[in-house]
Every structure is written in structure tokens, then in C-alpha cells.
Amino acid sequence: MKFKYSKRFRKQFQKLRASEQKRFWSRLELFIDQPNAKLLHHHVLQGKYAGLHSINIGGDLRALYLEKDDQLILFELIGTHSQLYG
Secondary structure: EEEEEHHHHHHHHHHHHHHHHHHHHHHHHHHHHHOOOOOOOEEOOOOOHHHOOOOOOOOEEEEEEEEEOEEEEEEEEEHHHHHHHH
């Protein structure tokens, strides 16, 4: 499986603390091994972000992604619940 990151995701990621960035990479490894692990709270979104998927990075931090096909995941956004959902 390949992963890509939108320009907006990369900008948001750079603003995260180093510990949050490290946690993202750790959760990404878990996502690769066990995409439906309970720790990720993986779910498909509706409304404003319909079609995107959300995974829990830890605490209040979420990463939103789009499945382009069976082999490509495009991470679109990363931020706290309030930053993403208002």
C-alpha cells in the first residue's frame, strides 16, 4: 500500500509538536498492520467530510484520509477534533 500526503496535510503536520508527529508515525504503522484496530477508532465520515475516513492519532488528534484505490491512501488533513470539525 502506498501513502501520499496533500499539501494541506503536510503544512498542518509541520505545525504539530514533535511528540504528535512521532505518534502519527506510530499510529500509521498500526494502521498498516491492523487497519481496524480499536485504538484507531477508524470510521467513515459524513457531512462536511463525506467520503473521508478518520483515524485517532491520540488524545484529540485525528488524521483524515481518502482511499484512492486498494493500493493508495491520500492523507488530506490532520488536527484536533475542534480544528477539523469546528
